[in-house]
Amino acid sequence: MTEKRSPATIVATAGTRADSGRASVTPPIWTSDTYRWPDSDTKPPYDYSRTVNPNRDLLADALAELEGASGGAVTGSGQSAALLALLLLPAGALVVGPHDCYGGTYRLIKGLEEQGKLRALFVDQADDEAVGAALARQPALFWIETPSNPLLRIVDIEKRAREAKAAGALVIADNTLPTPCRQRPIALGCDLVMHSTTKALNGHADLFGGAILAADPALVEKIHWWANAAGLSASAQDAWQTLRGLRTLPLRVDRQEATARKLAEWLSGHERVLEIHYPGLDSFPQKALADRQQSGPGFMISFRVKGGNAATGGFLAALETVTLASSLGGFATLICKPATMTHRGMPPEAQAEAGIHGDLLRLSVGLEEPEDLIADLERGFQTSKRGA
Numbered sequence: 001m002t003e004k005r006s007p008a009t010i011v012a013t014a015g016t017r018a019d020s021g022r023a024s025v026t027p028p029i030w031t032s033d034t035y036r037w038p039d040s041d042t043k044p045p046y047d048y049s050r051t052v053n054p055n056r057d058l059l060a061d062a063l064a065e066l067e068g069a070s071g072g073a074v075t076g077s078g079q080s081a082a083l084l085a086l087l088l089l090p091a092g093a094l095v096v097g098p099h100d101c102y103g104g105t106y107r108l109i110k111g112l113e114e115q116g117k118l119r120a121l122f123v124d125q126a127d128d129e130a131v132g133a134a135l136a137r138q139p140a141l142f143w144i145e146t147p148s149n150p151l152l153r154i155v156d157i158e159k160r161a162r163e164a165k166a167a168g169a170l171v172i173a174d175n176t177l178p179t180p181c182r183q184r185p186i187a188l189g190c191d192l193v194m195h196s197t198t199k200a201l202n203g204h205a206d207l208f209g210g211a212i213l214a215a216d217p218a219l220v221e222k223i224h225w226w227a228n229a230a231g232l233s234a235s236a237q238d239a240w241q242t243l244r245g246l247r248t249l250p251l252r253v254d255r256q257e258a259t260a261r262k263l264a265e266w267l268s269g270h271e272r273v274l275e276i277h278y279p280g281l282d283s284f285p286q287k288a289l290a291d292r293q294q295s296g297p298g299f300m301i302s303f304r305v306k307g308g309n310a311a312t313g314g315f316l317a318a319l320e321t322v323t324l325a326s327s328l329g330g331f332a333t334l335i336c337k338p339a340t341m342t343h344r345g346m347p348p349e350a351q352a353e354a355g356i357h358g359d360l361l362r363l364s365v366g367l368e369e370p371e372d373l374i375a376d377l378e379r380g381f382q383t384s385k386r387g388a
């Protein structure tokens with residue numbers, strides 16, 4: 001394929017010509033662990049499923065085309081994709097990450113640092129001075145995650161990728177929140193992109209998966225080598241199911257984002273809302289950067305409820321349509337309280353410094369009717385008001 005295809009076409013056609021045996025339009029699931037050799041000297045293209053599998057290849061090809069990458073590996077979780085990225089580094093390498101990065105990424109990098117395998121530095125990537133000082137220490141890997149979770153802070157990918165590459169670092173972006181339908185980090189200068197496909201890419205909240213994709217074919221080779229050596233690859237069943245979910249990604253993101261815009265507008269005018277973070281609002285401090293870098297503000301919103309901790313508890317208890325759960329990007333609208341749920345591993349001082357207060361709630365907007373979601377959230381506000 002030479003022409004640049006739209007995401008909708010990529011996902012609708014992925015794998016539809018893959019079954020050379022029976023010409024099924026929906027790809028089969030190749031669950032076999034092993035493959036017959038024509039003779040002992042001729043290695044077939046598929047030989048052993050830890051190393052290579054047709055369902056993983058179909059998903060990796062679709063994800064690579066969506067991200068503008070040359071290829072990559074499909075792994076058993078987002079965390080195993082992150083581990084695969086770190087396995088590319090030499091012992092003792094310095095990794096520079098964002099101070100407000102995903103908790104699991106922080107835990108993994110810190111854990112490896114404590115064992116002496118890596119060195120880690122977490123900085124505010126909006127701060128030129130802090131980034132400059134970190135790059136002066138010649139990191140091997142510069143880790144970007146934007147928009148951040150839960151405050152949706154934006155990092156200027158093009159600028160930071162340029163600076164980090166000039167300092168000799170590989171640059172990776174965790175593109176889980178925006179999805180390739182809204183942000184394409186490789187086009188902005190990154191070497192690697194990783195995903196938790198558990199989230200919006202699968203979109204149906206019924207499996208764990210990850211992916212890591214690279215622009216440079218030599219890097220893709222290294223990724224495959226390590227995925228095989230460490231046994232980090234996804235099962236055929238999960239890869240097949242993720243491709244099935246991926247087929248509706250562009251539709252889901254459009255709809256979830258349209259609903260998120262409505263909810264954000266409504267929340268921003270609500271008397272019980274202290275503060276709201278959503279890149280699509282004119283009041284969002286980094287709106288210009290978000291508009292330049294993303295093709296839309298996405299489906300994540302975070303906001304603070306007036307009345308502190310007590311009001312937040314009453315609000316959450318009253319919800320009937322919106323579910324109190326961590327995770328994001330799926331069909332169902334989920335709400336969580338980062339301070340005690342997704343970010344509970346972060347010490348209170350670090351939470352305060354990052355702006356994660358006890359009254360902050362994070363909303364992952366799903367596929368329900370916007371008016372029904374608004375009615376549910378209003379029920380929460382009314383209940384918490386009576387209780388307060």
Ligand SMILES: *Cc1c(COP(=O)(O)O)cnc(C)c1O
Nearest residue numbers: 077078079102104176196198209
């Ligand atoms: C969920 C998530 C991960 C980890 O993915 P798992 O599939 O849960 O292992 C990494 N980064 C981000 C931004 C995530 O939301």
